[in-house]
Amino acid sequence: MSDLDWVRGVAHELIRVHLDASWSFDFDHAKKRAGLCNYTERRITVSRYLAQRHSDHEVHQTLLHEVAHAMAGHAEGHGPEWRRIAREIGYVGGATHHGEVAAEFARWVGSCPNGHEFLRFRRPSSRTASCARCSRRFDRRYLITWRERTEAERLAS
Ligand SMILES: [Zn+2]
Ligand SMILES: [Zn+2]
Structure with missing residues (x-):
C-alpha cells in the first residue's frame, strides 16, 4: 500500500x-x-x-x-x-480507459467452469473459492481456478 x-x-x-x-x-x-x-x-x-x-x-x-x-x-x-x-x-x-486503469494492474485472473472472470491485485488467499455469480453459497461445482496474468494480458486490459 x-x-x-x-x-x-x-x-x-x-x-x-x-x-x-x-x-x-x-x-x-x-x-x-x-x-x-x-x-x-x-x-x-x-x-x-x-x-x-x-x-x-x-x-x-x-x-x-x-x-x-x-x-x-x-x-x-x-x-x-x-x-x-x-x-x-x-x-x-x-492505453486503457480510465475506468480500466486499475484492471491493467491486476495480476491474477480467476475463472469458474462457466467462464465468469475475476480480477485480483494480490494472490488470492483462498484456493477454494466458488463463483458467487453461479451460486450465492459455496459450491464445489463452481470452483474458481486462479492463474497469474502475463504482462501482455494486463496491458491489453
Ligand atoms: Zn486514460
Ligand atoms: Zn460462474
Whole structure:
C-alpha cells in the first residue's frame, strides 16, 4: 500500500516538472478507477481507496497516466500523442480507459467452469473459492481456478 503523503508529494513533483501552477492534485473517493484527469478544473486526482491498496509503483504509474492526459489535452484521448508523452515521462502501462486503469494492474485472473472472470491485485488467499455469480453459497461445482496474468494480458486490459 502507498502512504498518502508520499502519493501527494510525488503528484506535486510531477505537476511541477511537467505541468504548471494552474494544475492541482487531490484524492478522490472512487473505488473502481485509479486516477482521473479533470481538464475543466485542471486537477489530477487519485483514488484514496485504491492508493491505499496499490503498490508505490502502481500509484506512480497511475499518476503518470493522468499527467500525460493533462499534457496531451482532452481531445487526444489515448491517441498516439498521448502514448508518446506517456512513454516519455515513464509510463509503462497500456492505453486503457480510465475506468480500466486499475484492471491493467491486476495480476491474477480467476475463472469458474462457466467462464465468469475475476480480477485480483494480490494472490488470492483462498484456493477454494466458488463463483458467487453461479451460486450465492459455496459450491464445489463452481470452483474458481486462479492463474497469474502475463504482462501482455494486463496491458491489453
Ligand atoms: Zn486514460
Ligand atoms: Zn460462474
